[in-house]
Amino acid sequence: MIDVHCHVLPGIDDGSKNVEMSIQMLRESKAQGVEWMCFTPHFYADMIDPQSFLLKRNQAAQLLLKKMKETETEHINDSIEGISFPGFVLGAEVHYYRGIGRSEDIGKLCIGNSRYLLLEPTFRSWTPAFLEDVRSLRDEMDLKVIIAHIERYLDQDKHLVRELLDEQGIYIQSNAEAFIDRKTRKKVMKLLSEGRIDLLGSDCHNMTYRPPNLLDGWEIIEDKLGTDELRRIERNSRELIAQTV
Numbered sequence: 001m002i003d004v005h006c007h008v009l010p011g012i013d014d015g016s017k018n019v020e021m022s023i024q025m026l027r028e029s030k031a032q033g034v035e036w037m038c039f040t041p042h043f044y045a046d047m048i049d050p051q052s053f054l055l056k057r058n059q060a061a062q063l064l065l066k067k068m069k070e071t072e073t074e075h076i077n078d079s080i081e082g083i084s085f086p087g088f089v090l091g092a093e094v095h096y097y098r099g100i101g102r103s104e105d106i107g108k109l110c111i112g113n114s115r116y117l118l119l120e121p122t123f124r125s126w127t128p129a130f131l132e133d134v135r136s137l138r139d140e141m142d143l144k145v146i147i148a149h150i151e152r153y154l155d156q157d158k159h160l161v162r163e164l165l166d167e168q169g170i171y172i173q174s175n176a177e178a179f180i181d182r183k184t185r186k187k188v189m190k191l192l193s194e195g196r197i198d199l200l201g202s203d204c205h206n207m208t209y210r211p212p213n214l215l216d217g218w219e220i221i222e223d224k225l226g227t228d229e230l231r232r233i234e235r236n237s238r239e240l241i242a243q244t245v
């Protein structure tokens, strides 16, 4: 499995608080069968500029990488086998703002060296301007926009949601939690079975109330829909990872 949305980087947003927590989240993900993770800390343009964000993100990644290496070495010395971590690539969860479609720096926040940009839509009422911006990111900025956790927006204006889902070249991501939670399961299962969900993520923030849970979601999907849609998700995720290098 590939987790395209998570908050594992330590001390950079409301996700992992420190490297120890990050290591636990990585271990848990690996134990569930996650091979790759996209680290996507929140980016809010009204709080930080992209350059400063990237600096902070790289510092957090360096800190984590150091701890990962130490942990692996400790276990090699202890002769405990099987300790390894998923591979990771750096990205961001970019919160939407009006005019984002014309922001020159926005490409810097893509996942790795790819053109994939994880976009967190506004929680306020959607307007046609939001869709215009998304199209502009695709058409003017040449980005592959991933709409984060679509399940949170299904109560938005139905026409706009439908338009977004029908749009070509826009990728739709859903959280595993939406499939686990019976309140949202039916809706996301329908979207997935219609081929409208392209990518899955855990959106994990910690080890308690928002833990790594991709496997739980995966198993529920397999149980309800079989493996066809999961294979499609897997292909899409591999394509994304392949483009990050």
Ligand SMILES: [Fe+2]
Pocket (backbone or CB within 6 Å): 005, 006, 007, 093, 203
């Ligand atoms: Fe998130």
